[in-house]
Amino acid sequence: xxxxxxxxxxxxxxxxxxxxxxxxxxxxxxxxxxxxxxxxxxxxxxxxxxxxxxxxxxxxxxxxxxxxxxxxxxxxxxxxxxxxxxxxxxxxxxxxxxxxxxxxxxxxxxxxxxxxxxxxxxxxxxxxxxxxxxxxxxxxxxxxxxxxxxxxxxxxxxxxxxxxxxxxxxxxxxxxxxxx
Amino acid sequence: xxxxxxxxxxxxxxxxxxxxxxxxxxxxxxxxxxxxxxxxxxxxxxxxxxxxxxxxxxxxxxxxxxxxxxxxxxxxxxxxxxxxxxxxxxxxxxxxxxxxxxxxxxxxxxxxxxxxxxxxxxxxxxxxxxxxxxxxxxxxxxxxxxxxxxxxxxxxxxxxxxxxxxxxxxxxxxxxxxxx
DNA sequence: GTCTTGGCTGAACATGCGTTCAGCCGCCCC
DNA sequence: GGGGCGGCTGAACGCATGTTCAGCCAAGAC
Numbered sequence: 001x002x003x004x005x006x007x008x009x010x011x012x013x014x015x016x017x018x019x020x021x022x023x024x025x026x027x028x029x030x031x032x033x034x035x036x037x038x039x040x041x042x043x044x045x046x047x048x049x050x051x052x053x054x055x056x057x058x059x060x061x062x063x064x065x066x067x068x069x070x071x072x073x074x075x076x077x078x079x080x081x082x083x084x085x086x087x088x089x090x091x092x093x094x095x096x097x098x099x100x101x102x103x104x105x106x107x108x109x110x111x112x113x114x115x116x117x118x119x120x121x122x123x124x125x126x127x128x129x130x131x132x133x134x135x136x137x138x139x140x141x142x143x144x145x146x147x148x149x150x151x152x153x154x155x156x157x158x159x160x161x162x163x164x165x166x167x168x169x170x171x172x173x174x175x176x177x178x179x180x
Numbered sequence: 181x182x183x184x185x186x187x188x189x190x191x192x193x194x195x196x197x198x199x200x201x202x203x204x205x206x207x208x209x210x211x212x213x214x215x216x217x218x219x220x221x222x223x224x225x226x227x228x229x230x231x232x233x234x235x236x237x238x239x240x241x242x243x244x245x246x247x248x249x250x251x252x253x254x255x256x257x258x259x260x261x262x263x264x265x266x267x268x269x270x271x272x273x274x275x276x277x278x279x280x281x282x283x284x285x286x287x288x289x290x291x292x293x294x295x296x297x298x299x300x301x302x303x304x305x306x307x308x309x310x311x312x313x314x315x316x317x318x319x320x321x322x323x324x325x326x327x328x329x330x331x332x333x334x335x336x337x338x339x340x341x342x343x344x345x346x347x348x349x350x351x352x353x354x355x356x357x358x359x360x
Numbered sequence: 361g362t363c364t365t366g367g368c369t370g371a372a373c374a375t376g377c378g379t380t381c382a383g384c385c386g387c388c389c390c
Numbered sequence: 391g392g393g394g395c396g397g398c399t400g401a402a403c404g405c406a407t408g409t410t411c412a413g414c415c416a417a418g419a420c
Contacts, residue, residue: 144325
């Protein structure tokens with residue numbers, strides 16, 4: 001997961017993984033059936049690790065729910081940067097598991113938005129599809145653009161106190177916009 | 181550009197490009213000095229094509245400026261989907277040119293945000309760094325996530341009338357938020 | 361008509377890839 | 391203590407990649 005996340009999935013060879021793990025390439029094939037199998041296993045592990053952060057989040061007031069979601073992602077970033085780096089890559093390399101996860105997040109996000117609109121917590125004239133995607137992008141783009149962020153913005157934008165600032169910025173943007 | 185945008189830069193071989201163009205792989209090497217040179221040339225062409233859409237946008241009222249930016253990107257998506265597909269890929273594969281472009285967009289976006297804050301058009305307590313990145317993500321994420329969007333959401337989300345909806349959704353989110 | 365030039369190619373090269381497979385070797389059962 | 395077994399490996403395979411290079415061949419100069 002760490003190697004795939006750092007170097008990209010397609011660009012990381014089985015031999016690299018084997019060398020890093022201290023086993024032979026043949027063993028990886030033996031266990032996982034090939035590189036695709038390995039990717040599928042890593043997908044599953046990453047999705048499980050990420051999904052665990054999203055337990056018991058129901059029944060919160062809308063604004064708090066939003067903050068909770070962002071905070072949970074920030075927590076995963078802090079505690080399992082490898083998982084986040086991997087999922088960010090997997091999303092843009094369109095791993096089967098990542099596509100599944102995306103489908104899940106979009107459809108459940110969509111349902112939640114519908115619910116929030118009905119409850120009057122979100123503007124009724126909001127575009128349901130794009131509102132869902134905006135939520136997704138604001139949370140996930142930092143993961144997928146991480147190499148770019150760290151390479152050019154410079155600082156460790158996705159660590160420490162900066163993550164709190166990121167959560168705050170997202171919550172404030174979604175609550176009240178940026179312009180006045 | 182089209183092949184790199186569709187299949188990814190690292191995953192598209194020189195031979196594929198040669199076959200599609202009707203020349204020999206050796207000619208590409210002869211002209212561009214190798215695959216890296218070809219990527220650099222495509223980078224430059226894409227950045228130029230994309231940059232041309234951003235001419236003469238100064239001196240607009242803030243809210244209109246925002247809309248103009250989004251509309252210009254939407255226009256490029258409509259007229260040069262190849263450029264957008266390529267740049268979306270280049271951003272996540274961190275091509276040298278894409279990193280340069282990202283640096284440029286972030287620093288100029290940052291300056292603009294400062295200006296808008298001073299002018300009172302943006303909340304003074306906004307986080308300058310993250311506000312810049314939010315703008316960037318909302319505009320660029322659809323480009324980089326395009327394969328995912330089309331694969332899973334289904335429809336041609338980045339075509340026709342959907343692009344207008346995308347622009348509207350972004351403008352409304354940045355102006356007034358989503359929740360109330 | 362001949363010569364020169366330069367765009368362009370086919371064939372080959374070294375390298376690295378994912379994968380296969382015969383077989384080693386330490387562990388557990390009898 | 392001997393025998394079977396399964397985790398694990400080294401070496402090889404076929405293939406695709408980026409790159410090199412000697413040389414073809416049409417076009418322009420004289």
